[in-house]
Ligand SMILES: Nc1nc2c(ncn2[C@@H]2O[C@H](COP(=O)(O)OP(=O)(O)OP(=O)(O)O)[C@@H](O)[C@H]2O)c(=O)[nH]1
């Protein structure tokens with residue numbers, strides 16, 4: 303039987319299968335087997351989901367409250383069924399770092415050795431992944447399909463093929479083009495990953511909450527798209543990929559792209575739902591007038607450890623792992639004046655993190671834009687600490703963080719316990735050890751001063767009549783620092799930190815005598 307006929311028949315059965323899907327079944331994993339190639343194109347598809355999607359899309363435009371709701375089991379299902387980008391199980395990795403020696407692509411903020419160290423760190427973060435061998439190769443054309451020159455590529459191919467046990471090669475570039483990936487996989491006969499796929503896999507392994515799972519699923523879509531393009535190009539070469547599936551008027555590529563587009567729409571809708579919920583929580587927090595401090599920094603610098611030390615929140619779990627925190631979480635702590643602040647723990651930064659990945663997670667960082675202060679934590683014991691700082695500041699600028707926040711950042715030098723005879727290298731930075739609890743009281747004082755400044759709160763001394771509800775009102779709406787009671791007169795002098803809005807309300811209620 304002619305090969306293209308077999309393919310067309312396979313597409314036909316595939317389409318029929320799509321149409322015959324039981325509308326009540328939650329998901330149907332459809333496997334298209336291209337008979338002669340023996341390849342599997344597995345794609346998850348559910349007719350019910352498609353209906354749901356159009357419904358979501360429709361509601362999206364009408365904008366009613368429960369529009370975006372997708373229950374937990376559906377999110378889990380979506381997350382589980384989306385193809386894991388780098389395969390399951392163990393990997394023994396060969397790392398290649400293409401080093402650009404000059405030109406616009408050269409990394410001026412770092413060195414090839416340090417970039418390689420970071421790549422090793424990424425691999426070691428994953429359970430059951432290990433580095434078998436690694437090499438730094440210079441290149442002039444990192445953007446070209448082949449990246450490496452002919453001679454280098456040949457030597458590299460021989461070395462990879464000659465090293466037993468390798469299951470994948472990690473090319474330490476932000477993103478490989480589908481063509482390069484295909485070329486390399488054919489030459490090296492193992493899977494090929496780039497920074498995007500490895501980081502995304504770490505995210506996938508660490509995603510615990512609904513939002514993180516949805517964001518990972520969203521970030522995976524561009525990879526699924528390019529993989530699909532590769533698969534269809536392969537079939538095309540064999541003469542059938544872009545043909546219409548019988549009777550449908552759509553090619554396989556178009557069907558698959560549509561499925562992905564629909565999936566993307568669904569994820570975006572669910573994220574929008576969660577974002578709205580977060581917005582509501584944020585406005586409730588604001589209403590309660592608690593200042594918000596966002597704790598940011600490079601991955602593994604000690605953000606979670608610091609918040610744990612400042613708040614005593616036992617639920618926080620610092621881990622010696624890249625991207626241990628994938629969700630924004632909020633934790634209450636107290637400053638020296640007894641003011642309650644909310645510390646926001648954020649996702650860590652990494653150099654050369656692909657933009658699509660940042661985009662997917664930037665929604666998570668929305669809270670930062672609405673905070674009153676940013677604390678930038680630096681791992682001062684890290685050899686790359688200066689470059690890491692630059693990287694964090696660059697990302698913050700790109701995230702459109704307001705100038706008022708950028709200009710008031712409190713910089714913290716963490717892990718001083720790991721640095722022999724630490725000497726402050728920069729003015730206005732605070733040395734601490736979050737792990738050992740060093741420098742935390744000083745940090746709290748600085749945070750308090752910065753908060754008072756940024757929120758426009760004022761420290762006031764108010765005379766209070768103890769027979770009225772003034773004092774309890776102040777305890778509720780402001781931060782009471784000191785109460786000096788005069789028992790004979792039944793009054794007190796109270797030192798408070800209070801916002802302009804709360805003071806306005808106070809005056810209206812008590813000083814103007816409306817309430818006693
Ligand atoms: N020696 C020392 N280790 C620290 C200090 N602060 C944090 N660590 C360690 O650094 C590792 C990372 O800490 P985390 O608090 O999880 O770092 P993070 O910035 O939240 O990391 P991500 O969430 O992955 O971005 C853990 O093993 C901590 O115990 C410190 O002051 N001194």
Ligand SMILES: [Mg+2]
Pocket residue numbers: 605606607620626627647648
């Ligand atoms: Mg963390």
